[in-house]
Amino acid sequence: MSERRAAIAARVGERGGARRRALTWRRRRQLAGLLCVLPALVCTTVFFFVPLGLDVWMSLNQWPLLGDHEFIGLQNYAQAVHDSAFLSSVGVTVLYTVIITPALLVLAFVLALLTQGTDRASRFFRTLYFLPVPVGLASASYLFVWLVQPNVGPIGRVLQLTGAVHQPPVWLAATIPALLVVVGMVVWKVTGLQMILLMAGMQSIPEAMHEAATVDGAGWWRRFVFITLPLLRPTLALVLVFSVAGSLLAFDQFYIITAGGPSNSTLTAVYTIYRTSFVSFHLGYGAALSILTMLVLAAVSAVQLLLVSQSTEMS
Amino acid sequence: MLAAVLLAGACSGSGGGSSGTTTLTLWARDSEKTFIGQIVDQFNQSHKNIHVNVTIIPANDPFVQKLGTATANGSGPDVVSIDLVFVPYFAKTGALRDITSQAKGLSYLSGFDSAHMRLANYNGKMYALPFTAESSVVFYNKTLFQRAGLDPAKPPTTWAELEAAAVKIRGLGGNNYGYVWPGANGGASIFELAPFVWASGGEVVGGTPGQSVPMFNSPAVTDMLTFMHNMAQEGVIPPSASTDTTSNSLTAFQSGTVGMCPAGAFFIPQLQSSKTFDWGVFPIPGKTGGYSSFAGGDEIAVGSDTKSPDAAWTFVQWATDMTAQQTMAKLGVMPVRVDLAPTIYTPQNPAYSIFIQALQQGHTVDSTVENALINDNNGPWATMIHDAIFNGNIKATQDTAQTKAQAIVAAG
Numbered sequence: 001m002s003e004r005r006a007a008i009a010a011r012v013g014e015r016g017g018a019r020r021r022a023l024t025w026r027r028r029r030q031l032a033g034l035l036c037v038l039p040a041l042v043c044t045t046v047f048f049f050v051p052l053g054l055d056v057w058m059s060l061n062q063w064p065l066l067g068d069h070e071f072i073g074l075q076n077y078a079q080a081v082h083d084s085a086f087l088s089s090v091g092v093t094v095l096y097t098v099i100i101t102p103a104l105l106v107l108a109f110v111l112a113l114l115t116q117g118t119d120r121a122s123r124f125f126r127t128l129y130f131l132p133v134p135v136g137l138a139s140a141s142y143l144f145v146w147l148v149q150p151n152v153g154p155i156g157r158v159l160q161l162t163g164a165v166h167q168p169p170v171w172l173a174a175t176i177p178a179l180l181v182v183v184g185m186v187v188w189k190v191t192g193l194q195m196i197l198l199m200a201g202m203q204s205i206p207e208a209m210h211e212a213a214t215v216d217g218a219g220w221w222r223r224f225v226f227i228t229l230p231l232l233r234p235t236l237a238l239v240l241v242f243s244v245a246g247s248l249l250a251f252d253q254f255y256i257i258t259a260g261g262p263s264n265s266t267l268t269a270v271y272t273i274y275r276t277s278f279v280s281f282h283l284g285y286g287a288a289l290s291i292l293t294m295l296v297l298a299a300v301s302a303v304q305l306l307l308v309s310q311s312t313e314m315s
Numbered sequence: 316m317l318a319a320v321l322l323a324g325a326c327s328g329s330g331g332g333s334s335g336t337t338t339l340t341l342w343a344r345d346s347e348k349t350f351i352g353q354i355v356d357q358f359n360q361s362h363k364n365i366h367v368n369v370t371i372i373p374a375n376d377p378f379v380q381k382l383g384t385a386t387a388n389g390s391g392p393d394v395v396s397i398d399l400v401f402v403p404y405f406a407k408t409g410a411l412r413d414i415t416s417q418a419k420g421l422s423y424l425s426g427f428d429s430a431h432m433r434l435a436n437y438n439g440k441m442y443a444l445p446f447t448a449e450s451s452v453v454f455y456n457k458t459l460f461q462r463a464g465l466d467p468a469k470p471p472t473t474w475a476e477l478e479a480a481a482v483k484i485r486g487l488g489g490n491n492y493g494y495v496w497p498g499a500n501g502g503a504s505i506f507e508l509a510p511f512v513w514a515s516g517g518e519v520v521g522g523t524p525g526q527s528v529p530m531f532n533s534p535a536v537t538d539m540l541t542f543m544h545n546m547a548q549e550g551v552i553p554p555s556a557s558t559d560t561t562s563n564s565l566t567a568f569q570s571g572t573v574g575m576c577p578a579g580a581f582f583i584p585q586l587q588s589s590k591t592f593d594w595g596v597f598p599i600p601g602k603t604g605g606y607s608s609f610a611g612g613d614e615i616a617v618g619s620d621t622k623s624p625d626a627a628w629t630f631v632q633w634a635t636d637m638t639a640q641q642t643m644a645k646l647g648v649m650p651v652r653v654d655l656a657p658t659i660y661t662p663q664n665p666a667y668s669i670f671i672q673a674l675q676q677g678h679t680v681d682s683t684v685e686n687a688l689i690n691d692n693n694g695p696w697a698t699m700i701h702d703a704i705f706n707g708n709i710k711a712t713q714d715t716a717q718t719k720a721q722a723i724v725a726a727g
Contacts, residue, residue: 065408150555151567170554261693278380279687279691
């Protein structure tokens with residue numbers, strides 16, 4: 001009897017030991033997971049949450065570049081909502097985003113459709129369209145400054161030689177042409193990237209679905225509308241969110257190409273933040289403007305993602 | 316960009332070198348790269364205990380931002396050569412060291428140009444010494460003057476004469492234009508257009524450095540804008556000038572197709588390198604006569620972050636004394652010591668005496684918010700100049716600029 005009890009006790013003990021070992025193993029796994037994400041966590045904290053916290057704190061102060069700062073509560077925010085210069089720069093940014101987003105998306109979509117094949121010509125053109133992508137934004141901007149420069153730029157010269165114009169046009173002297181030069185540069189530079197992303201999405205759609213639809217008698221257009229488009233939604237969402245966020249944060253291309261001109265009509269929101277902080281040296285107010293811009297951007301991205309996820313569920 | 320600025324700032328600062336040598340950092344703007352290296356070499360050779368390292372920084376916004384951010388984190392340079400218009404701001408914010416007692420001991424203090432001396436002082440204390448001078452005049456293409464039937468020996472002395480000459484040169488047709496300046500550049504427009512106002516008895520910014528009074532909507536400014544707007548309407552200014560924020564205008568003049576172009580003595584070496592036409596200079600005229608100039612250039616100051624103020628002062632003093640000023644004059648840099656100019660500068664080139672003459676009638680803007688008011692290409696002065704001259708509607712444009720300028724002064 002006692003032997004049996006001892007055997008049972010030993011077995012229970014074994015089980016208990018196993019459980020203890022299992023728990024330790026699970027804990028180890030958790031610890032390993034934590035260690036794996038730790039670098040990312042540290043980076044996000046140091047490079048995002050800490051600066052964000054500092055930015056919020058600065059935005060609640062009158063904070064000159066040199067000299068003491070003073071807590072003023074929400075006064076910077078109150079000033080921002082009545083600041084016509086900032087509001088008009090938001091307007092310019094929205095106008096730019098509204099022009100550039102569909103331009104990029106439609107062109108990239110068409111190019112992706114045209115070059116999604118595996119034949120030599122498709123590969124050649126795909127490479128060709130992608131070539132401007134690795135060019136730096138600043139270099140590309142300077143390239144376009146030269147292209148449209150009236151005295152030495154080739155575009156004006158060509159137009160003059162063909163007799164289309166009497167004098168080379170000064171593109172950057174009026175708002176809409178200046179905006180279109182920036183749009184042209186960004187389309188030239190970014191379309192290739194969106195094309196590749198969309199094409200990757202298209203290629204991930206199983207061929208069998210197209211074949212099945214073809215057997216059922218669906219033509220190219222019906223297959224495009226009922227198979228390609230719905231299955232491409234997650235990729236479209238990604239491209240759209242990236243594109244809109246990038247456009248709302250536009251700065252470099254305007255700084256170099258238009259310098260905010262003519263008459264400050266192409267100053268974007270981020271350009272205004274830059275000028276507030278580093279030309280006028282009002283860091284506190286600049287911080288408040290960046291927080292507001294960030295909130296708008298977060299809201300726009302959230303709405304976009306929500307809309308796309310809803311329509312994905314519906315489909 | 317901010318990270319790069321901070322990083323660059325962190326790498327500077329003074330430090331004692333090995334074997335008892337004091338190492339100093341000197342920041343200078345890019346327009347000084349033609350001579351600053353030679354000056355520093357000369358100093359280093361003659362001073363065994365002090366070694367100066369020079370850092371060249373792009374002018375205007377980048378310079379002001381970099382000096383501001385570096386000073387904000389305590390890593391500003393030991394010595395800084397700075398565009399004189401930015402001295403009041405950096406003196407006010409404590410980026411520059413008070414050098415009143417040392418400066419008062421200099422025997423040649425009265426020999427400096429008066430505009431530079433005014434900006435070197437803030438609230439009764441001296442924060443800098445005048446270092447280099449620059450004045451604005453009009454360069455004119457004598458060859459084009461001749462072709463247009465104008466007498467190259469008699470350049471314009473009033474606005475009406477200047478406008479008439481510009482119209483005649485435009486009359487040559489083709490790509491020939493009468494007058495050009497960078498129409499979207501605030502700094503160039505104070506240097507090159509404000510003298511028209513000053514020469515006619517007007518003012519652009521009055522008041523004290525700490526409490527500026529913008530006078531953007533004054534009648535004298537209206538007159539200047541109307542004069543320039545008329546020239547733009549007559550087509551004598553090339554359309555590309557309206558978007559020029561850099562030096563395309565100088566390039567246009569250099570190509571020989573533009574009759575007149577205001578600039579400073581810095582332009583002479585560039586012009587001499589391309590001898591395709593005969594050129595001369597004349598002072599920027601007033602409406603009915605007289606002349607004026609922007610009194611520009613740099614001041615040199617001891618940074619408040621320096622750990623070697625005595626060594627820094629030694630360099631500042633040396634840089635403003637005879638040897639350095641003579642070396643600079645030989646390199647074509649206008650000396651800021653007007654007492655030395657007749658012996659070390661003007662004999663080299665007949666044009667130089669006109670620059671010195673113009674400097675003595677020079678004005679400048681003495682304000683702690685000069686950058687935001689004037690030099691900022693998107694600020695009220697630059698925007699007003701561009702909009703009034705190229706778009707018209709002068710009075711309304713002036714009023715808008717005045718309101719914005721007053722808001723900048725109020726915000727500090």
